[in-house]
Amino acid sequence: MHVLIVGAGGFIGRHLAGRLVAEGLRITAAGRVPARLERLIPGVSALSCDLSRDSVEAWHGRLAGVDAVINCAGLFGDARGYPQVHASGPAALFDACRSVGVGRVVQVSALGAHAQAASAYHRSKAAADDHLAALDPTGRDMGWVVLRPSLVIGRGGRSSALFAALAALPVTPRLGQAGGLVQPIHIDDLVEVVFRLLHAPLPLAERLDVVGPEPMTTDALIACFRRWLGLPRAWGVTVPRMVLAAVARLGAGPVTREGMAMLAAGNTAPLAPLVAATGCRPAPLEQALARCPAGEADLRAARLAPVVPILRLMLALVWLAGGIVPLVLTSQAASAAWLARVGLVGMPAIAALWTGSLADIAIGVALLATVRGAALAGIGLMTVYTLILAGTVPELWADPFGALIKNAAVLGLSLAVHTLETRRG
Known part of the structure; x- marks a missing residue:
């Protein structure tokens, strides 16, 4: 059996694909970044799709030779994308399945999805569920099932x-x-439900609450x-x-x-x-x-999960303070004296002050905005600062307030924040 899984890179999709591959089924994973899917799920082939834009015609070629389609794609918290990713996008996919003769379709919806639901999330899911059910109400030609997990x-x-x-x-x-x-419900049990439905005899026309x-x-x-x-x-x-x-x-x-x-x-x-x-x-x-x-x-x-955003916030504050304090709170005379110690006077000193301060502020803002790689950029900049000061003002290593040695703590914090970035390319 050749199964196409849409949204295979998500939590449910990855577990489902892994189980079906282990069972010997031929799996094609569909998502926005096919190369990422092939890394995440060994044993699958992958193709590019985008439910927010793909038309019925765009799906026709992708469905050639496919026996079953499982739609696991979904968003949560981004209501602007619900109409496309949850409703019109799956509807185009289901229409294409019907027109090319796909044998069965499994739609992973959500418990509580119906047209009068209080949340936009559930209403958008229900729109695709109803569209699929209307394509073949008896499920004799194209078996279908809507799964509504808790x-x-x-x-x-x-x-x-x-x-x-x-x-x-x-x-x-x-x-x-x-x-x-x-x-x-545990993901293993949800996957078992899907596996059994893929092999259930036709006709198949079910809406099942999965709890x-x-x-x-x-x-x-x-x-x-x-x-x-x-x-x-x-x-x-x-x-x-x-x-x-x-x-x-x-x-x-x-x-x-x-x-x-x-x-x-x-x-x-x-x-x-x-x-x-x-x-x-x-x-x-x-x-x-x-x-x-x-x-x-x-x-x-x-235990780390609630700490990670705190670490990022603390690191961002360090960088913001490093950029704002020299520009706003430190006197010009004090700044000039510090820069003179590293051999900078006049316009070069002013340029260095503003360049360094703005760079610090930019890294702080990037950390607050959770820009990927911001902590790594901070590691690079902090290393440059440390090397310059160590070479020009080595006596700072003996500073009683640890003016230079504290950079090691910031570097360690930066490395931790960078390492804890969980997004995969």
């Missing part, structure tokens, strides 16, 4: 990273009344992750809903306004229809997590 848990998932980070805090936050129940067996509060979910990480019980502190709402409005944390609305609405569904349609009974979350025990790397990643 919270999907597993290594590499953002939800898992978030709840593991919350669980690893010395004092665990209790979201309490901030939201309703969730019904998490785990246990509805739970977010507090219980955090506690589950804490046990998985091997951590003892910790004190909990209730986070008021108004605090979470303020954080969401400011965009200062991982919780968005849309995410808050989804959390408040709850995210549960009956399990029986999924079991009846697929024969797959997802494991309780605690058991599912136990299949892949947490190691030191998992605990380290969970």
